[in-house]
Amino acid sequence: MKTTLEIMRASPVIPVIAIDKFEHAVPLARALVAGGIRVLEITLRTEHGLPAIRAIAESVPDAIVGVGTLTSPEEFTASRDAGAVFGVSPGLTPALIEAAKRSGLPLLPGVMTPSEVMAAREAGFRQLKLFPAVPAGGVGMLNGIAGPLADVSFCPTGGITQETAPQFLACKNVVCVGGSWLTPKAAIEAGDWDKITEIAKAASALKKV
Ligand code: 3PG
16 A cells, blocks of 8 residues: 555646546546546545546556545545545544544545644644645745644645646645646536546646756
């Protein structure tokens, strides 16, 4: 099993994906992987989240599929059993800490303030999702906490684009970024998988510097 840090290092960008129609899941995953984006966060925001994780885990072997928008303890084992190899949550609660430990699913928990970073660190998490990154203060916030809280690293997510990603990736405490820009709904609805691959190629060319 990969650690959270290994998963973050496997891709400069983690697409945050909501599956509106189950039949989109596998072609979408294939299109992203074809563009060099292998780490996929499939959120539980739609009813198709878990079935999509299962289908991708079974039929897209090059994908590293994780579960996103984890908000309840029961979702950890269900996601792991569906084939998720990592999890992402928008925040962190005592129940989620416990569920992450019990399930063994590597978790990237969301934080937004220095106190939340410290609480997550006390619970044993060193890799965190800054969420929502831009409203939280973006690059200024990341640089501001890099000094006092130097032993944690981030996947900022929320409000980041292909154009702004490089300034986040230039922060010393950022390993990768997350975002939904890789999966525009119009392209998915139109089945324009070449378009998704093209966007993924641009994203996978971004570098952690
Ligand atoms: C997330 O769930 O992490 C965010 O909704 C992704 O944010 P974005 O849509 O602004 O990229």
